[in-house]
Amino acid sequence: MDHFLYRDGVLCAEDVPLAEIAAKVGTPFYCYSTATLTRHHALFEEALSGLDHMICFAMKSASNQAILKVLANLGAGMDVVSGGEYARARAAGVPGDRIVFSGVGKTEGEMRMALDGGIRQFNVESEPEMAVLSRVASEMGQIAPITIRVNPDVDARTHEKISTGKKEDKFGIPITRAREVYAAASSLPGLKVIGIDVHIGSQLTDLEPFEQAYLKVAELTETLRADGHEISRLDLGGGLGIPYARSNEAPPLPLDYGALIKRTVGHLGCEIEIEPGRLISGNAGIMVARVIYVKSGEDRQFLIIDGAMNDLIRPAMYGAYHDIVPVVEPAPGQPQARYDIVGPVCESGDTFAKSRDMPPVQAGDLVVFRSAGAYGAVMSSEYNTRPLIPEVLVREDQFAVIRRRPTYEEMIARDTVPAWL
Incomplete structure (x- = not known):
């Protein structure tokens, strides 16, 4: 469920007509619903009720500070995968003890940033990373809390580019080597092993x-x-x-996911962390x-919109x-039209959909x-x-621009031309 619904014939974000936002900020733009963010966080809280737990939002899915602030105010922690995401989380008011640092390629600088600013744990992904983190923490006079990410060699049956748990993926250590890697971690002076990550x-x-x-x-664990x-x-x-395709997809509900967690690991007496982002x-x-x-075209109609692959790259x-x-x-029963829906970027890959049936639209219409x-x-x-497009946050009948569209002058001013040119 979300809070983008038709009211009086116009699609609204909560209580705000999208046409009203478009008139003020221009198109294209992203728009987020506070009520939907809040509801989805609550679903996970309900699913994990009865367990000692923390929901750490995966910032790689959406990292605008306003979104982070909404979730942090609900008690969420953050899962970060870069120094930049760590800095964003702290800027949004998330305390260090609610931030988990994941990722396969943490640098010494990122480790120092997190240790200096506070961290809940590092999810360590390799033996070389363990050694570097131990040295950095020792040099700072600290002990770094860690879990070690194990690769269970399980096929998630998802898109190959977002599968992370098979033995050929770059993530984690082979679960078959876990005992020796944990033994090595326990011998390093700058680390404190506290758990397992997967x-x-x-x-x-x-x-x-x-x-x-x-x-x-x-x-x-045993x-x-x-x-x-x-x-x-x-x-x-x-x-x-x-x-995504509302007509035929029915992914599991958070309640079912929570029941699975309780059934498989609930008896171990461990604190449970999950890192939902997309949901x-x-x-x-x-x-x-x-x-x-x-x-x-010769055998099709192209719907050319002002959004492009640089704005939403997932289809490409x-x-x-x-x-x-x-x-x-x-109108009810209105005949459908068939379009290839494309953007203005000079790439054939700038295509959002091919042979998509939808209600007829014309130049100037919003989609x-x-x-x-x-x-x-x-x-x-x-x-x-092409400028990064605005982001807008809605709460009930209010909306605010939470990232504005830069001007061409601002974009070009970031370039520096050498004096010898």
Whole structure:
């Protein structure tokens, strides 16, 4: 469920007509619903009730400070994967003891930043990283709390570019080597082992891969405890999918996911961390664009909009599907038109949909890309010297621009021409 609904024939974000926002900020733009973010966070809290737990929002899905502030005010922690994300989380008022630092390539500078500013834990992904983190922490007179990410060799059955838990993926250490790696970590002076981390992929639409991975983690917990390690925290990652194509997708509910967690690892007495991103932010955001032209080709119609692959790259990068609907509600029973929906960038890959049936639209009409709140704005770029598009946050009948569109002058001013030219 989200809070983007037709009212009196016009699509609204909560109580604000999208046409009203478009008139003020121009198109294209991203728009987020506070009520939807709040509801999705509450679903995970309900799912994990009865367990000692923390929900750490995966910032890689959406990292605007206003979104982070909404979630932080609800008690969420943050899962970060770069020094920049750590800085954003702290700027949004998230305390260090609610920030988990993940990622395969943490630098010494990022380690120092997190140790200096406060950190809940590092999710360590390799033996070389362990050695560097121990040295950095020791030099700073600190002990770094760590979990070690294990790769359980479980096929998440998701897109190959967002699968992270198979043995050929770059993430984590092989679970078959966990005992020796944990032993090595315990011998390093700057580290304190506190738990296990696992994450198998994104946009999972079946609970079975989670179950396979979590049962392996449960067995490993017992083994490591028998070896004398203190395993008090399990970071189970994120990855629960959302319905992009609303007509035929039905991913598992957070309540079912929570029941699975309780069934597989709930008996271990560990604090549970999860790192949802897409399920919290995905359906909480949309992209709004305007039709520039309807162009007739030899055997098709092209719907050319002012949004492009640099604004929303998921279709070009992953072949991802987004529902695309007009802002003005179509009349009941209105015949459908068929379009290739494309942007203005000079790439054939700047295509959002091919042979898509939707209500007829014409130049000047507004269209909405649903389920664009995750991996939308955060993956955008200025390709073709196109400005990053605004982000807008709605709460009930109010809206605010939370990232404005830069001017061409501001973009060009970032370049520096050498004096010898």
